[in-house]
Each structure stands twice: as C-alpha cells, then as structure tokens.
Amino acid sequence: MKTDKKMVLSFLIPAVIAYMIVSIYPVIHSTYLSFFEVQSWTENNPTFVGLANFISLLQNQVFLKSFGNIGIIWLVGGAGIFGAAFGFSALLTSGIKGKSFFRAAIYLPNLIPVVAAAAMWTQYIFSSRFGLVKSVFSALGLESLANIEWTSHNIIFWAMLIAYVWGGIGFFLLIILAGVERVPVELLEAAKLDGASMIQIFAQITLPLLRDVIRVAVVMWSITVLNLFAFPRSFALTYTEMNTPSIYLYQLAFGQAGGTTSGAGSGGVVYVGMAAAAGVILTIIVVLVYALLSLVFKEEKLEY
Amino acid sequence: MKRINKEKLLRWLRQFGAYIILGLWTFFLVYSFGWILASSVSTTREIFTGKLLASGIHWDNYVKVLTTGNLALYFENSLIYCVISCAGALALSVPAAYVLSRANFPGRKIVTGIFVAGMGIPSLMTMIPLFMMFTRLGLIKTFAGLLIVYICGAIPFTVFFLSGFFSSLPTELEEAAIMDGATHFQAFWSIMLPLAQGAVITVTVFNFLNFWGEYTWALIFVNNDSARTLQIGLQTAIRSMLNQGNYAGIFAGIMVVFIPTLLLYVFLAEKIVSNITAGAIRT
Secondary structure, three states, X not given: OOOOHXXXXXXXXXXXXXXXXXXXXHHHHXXXXXXXXXXXXXXOOOEXXXXXXXXXXXXXXXXXXXXXXXXXHHXXXXXXXXXXXHHHHHHHOOOOOOHHHHHHHHHHHHHOOHHHHHHHHHHHHOOOOOOHHHHHHHHOOOHHHHOOOOOOOOXXXXXXXXXXXXXXXXXXXXXXXXXXXXXXXXXXXXXXXXXXXXXXXXXHHHHHHOHHHHHHHHHXXXXXXXXXOHXXXXXXXXOHHHOOHHHHHHHHHHOOOOOOOOOXXXXXXXXXXXXXXXXXXXXXXXXXXXXXXXXXXXXXXXXO | OHHHHHHHHHHHHHHHHHHHHHHHHHHHHHHHHHHHHHHHOOOHHHHHHOOOOOOOOOOHHHHHHHHOOOHHHHHHHHHHHHHHHHHHHHHHHHHHHHHHXXXXXXXXXXXXXXXXXXXXXXXXXXXXXXXXXXXXXXXXOOHHHHHHXXXXXXXXXXXXXXXXXXXXXXOHHHHHHHHOOOOHHHHHHHHHHHHOHHHHXXXXXXXXXXXXXXXXXXXXXXXXXXXXXXXXHHHHHHHHHHHHOOHHHHHHHHHHHHHHHHHHHHHHHHHHHHHHHHHHHHO
C-alpha cells in the first residue's frame, strides 16, 4: 500500500509519545537515580554515591532472600502450574463432553481480582476457625492436619504458593492446550499403531512439537514471577516471609509503614535511590533470564 | 474383537478419571463461592458456628460494606477509571496499530519492537520516576494521575493485539477504496475500522478486566479516601473489618469485587478463552 506520510505521523506520534512518558523516560530516569542518595520524594539536590546503592543491596540479606523466595516460587510453583496445565490438557483432549465448560472453569480463577482471591484463601479456605481445608481434614478424621495454622508465619509462604498456583494454572493451560490441539492427530495414531506407549508418544512426539508454545509459556511465567508483587502482598500485608524483590523495592521507596491505610508517601524514611537501584538490578535480571531462555529454546522451526 | 474391547475399556476408564478430576476442580470452585455467597448474607456468629443462613438472609451486610465501608464510592471510582481508560487506550492505540500493520515506512520494525519490549519492563522500575514527576505536577491522589498511567500503560498490549488483527485483513479493500478516490483516512475510517469492531471489543474486554483488577499502581498513586479504587478499597475495608471481627462483611466485600468480573466472564468466556489461545499460537 502506498503511504500517506501525514497520516502515518499523526496516527503514530500520540501513542509513541504517551508510551515514552510512562516507559522509556522512567527507565532512563530510574537508572540515573540509582547512583544517588535520595531521601525524600521532593528532594532537589540528591548526593551522588556511585555504586554504593548497588553494593549495599547485594550485601543486604532481606533483598537477597527476596530473590530466594521468587526462585522457590519459580521452581516449585512452576512445576505445579506446568504439571497441572499438561495434566488438564491431556484430560480435556481425551474426548470428554463439556470440554469448553471445563476449560472455562479452569481459567476462571485467573480472572478473580487479586485482593478478592487473596481474601478468599486467607479468610475462608485456610481459616483456622471455619476454613474449608480444616473442615475437610476434620471430616476425614485427620485432626493433626486439620489443626495446621496455614496463615502462621512459618508456613504462610507455602499457603500463598498453593493459592497462587491455583490462580495461574488456567492461563498456562490455555496456552499449552492451543499447542496440543495443533498436533496432527494422524501423527499420534501412526505412533500408536506402531506400538508406542502413551508416555513415549508424549515425550517423543507431543513435547518436541510443543517447543514453541512451551518457550512462550516459560518466558511469560519467568517474567511474571520476577515482577511478582500484588498477590503475595495481598496475601499477607506485612509478613517479611512473603517478600519479593518488588515488595522490598516498594518498602524502600514508600517506607516500611506503607500499609493500605497510610499509603504511599505518608512520611517516614524512604530510600528512593536504593529502590531505583533495586529496580535496575531486577530489570537486568529480567533481560538476562530472557536471553538465557532464548538460548535454551533456540529457534529451530519444525515443519509439520 | 478382544483388542477393540480392551481399548474401549481403557478409553472409558481414562475419560471416567478425567470427569472425576475436572468435576472436583469445578466442585471446589462452586462450593467455595457458594459458601462465600451464603456467608455474605449470614451473621458472623452463624459463620463461626457453621449454621449459615440460619436466621434468614441479611442483605444489610452488603448495605454496611457499601456505605460505612465506602465500597459504593470505590465501585463508582473503579468504573470511572475503567471506562475512561478503555476509551483512552483505544483512541491512542487503534490508529497506531493501524499504521504499524498496514503502512510501509522506515522505522516501522523498530517502533513495533519497542512496543513489544515495553510489555516486559518491571512496572515497579517505572514507578519511581513517575511518582516523582506526578508529585511535582500535583497529580498524586487525583483521578487524572491514575488515568494517565492506565491509558499510556495499556498502549503496548492494545497495539500488539490490534496490529495482529489488522495485518490479517486483505489489502484489496483499501486499495479499491483509494482507487475510487477515497483518501487514506477515509479508507481507514469507513472501511477498516468497521471491520475491526470485533477485535476492538475483545481488546477492550481484556483491558477492562486488567484495569478492574489492577493493584500496584492504584495502591501507590491513589490510596486516598476520595480517589481510591475498589481493589485497594476492599483491602482497606477488610483490614478494619478484621479488627471488628466482622467476617460476614468481609465475604460481602469479596462478592462486591468479584461479581462484575464473574458476570462479564459468564457472557464472554468463549471469546476471552479463544483469544488467549489465538494469541499463544501467534507468538
């Protein structure tokens, strides 16, 4: 199509400018701020401190532990989410009736707003007084399991992880199912006729053909986990057991007391420069993880 | 014959297992929401003694959480944020998506690439400079501040989604219109835009759901009594209801936040699900 220059410019420029304001400019300014000590949100003359913010963050146990936490979430939660997504996609493609209903039911938790989902789990399902988990274990006569305090400091992290996996399965199921349904049926039937077992078919035919879909899903899961903030924070507002890098960054930038009522910028000590440095570290890790995953899943187009 | 029977039996067993597992998942969902719904119209005493609904239906839990808990105001705020943001995101993204996918000009690939990369930037990284800038401009704790962030922030996804759709349309339509003497703008406005109606509605549903459930920016930018969103409002209300031991109110609050999403989903589940699926194949 021949192009109308004026139209291209007038159609594109508003979106590009708007996007620069909320994305490109903040990344540059954040990087700049990470080399300064900024002790208040209105400070005009921040002190240049070189790499001091980065050095103290990398020696800070709380910050490092927050990366340990998302590492566990990535690995254990990822195993749960991908295991369940593959399992459900096998069940949904086994020729059952009501497939689209069940698919919609598995996706539904994904859409529950975080605060409502977190409250549902902490106030009802894991409640130590009238919770669903407690009543199921009591009904089965498993008193020791029924008496577990799911929301106590030592296990709330695992309770959160269970709830988070439950909420995330649906999205990854949809992605994997889309790939599974594109695998040609003839290929699977031919393998079956040749006497291949279910496991062989899955490992040697389905899985290699799903490479691209799995790559997309793993990249999305990794970036989501690296940026995780809302769900663990809503699950337990002030527990340090739940810290993710983003939650720690938030505490640095807006003060430890930044609960729901006091909110942002309500006074107290803030470490804006250090928070910016934490953001830079996080962004570098996102880029590295992305590069690493692209390397692992090297493009290698399979034609079928 | 025997072999076929054995295969049939295996198949039947596998499907039976599938129904049990999928049924359990669905039962868990229905039971939990049923319980929360029943609790939201019971008294807190009934919740603790396991006798839900024993004294009839108490709608006043909802009245209380909407008025004294202020959720009615926050509900209205969230609707305003969602509607204006959806419209704003479209106004900026539809034209951009159109030229990015249909016009040839130098730098097109770069601009597209920048938009795609934007979806991966950690939002807390961009938040610090924006909070600083908005503080200086007096936009913190105002509707305008959060609206700017929502509209601009939705551009990458909206452009990405719509340009995928626009590039799937045949070019003959515009070419014919332009041969007939229409300007490029007329071809866009009266031919391509009507064709894109379905995609525009779908992306708006996705944006609406995202804005409705958005947590992080709402927490940092408008956590004040007049401009708060429903999400943060619910969190604040739950905190104070926990202090009062008002569990019935907590469950009513959860329902207030969840019901709009559920209604939208009941009507649009197929559309939402199939579009995520299509997106996965395209990328």
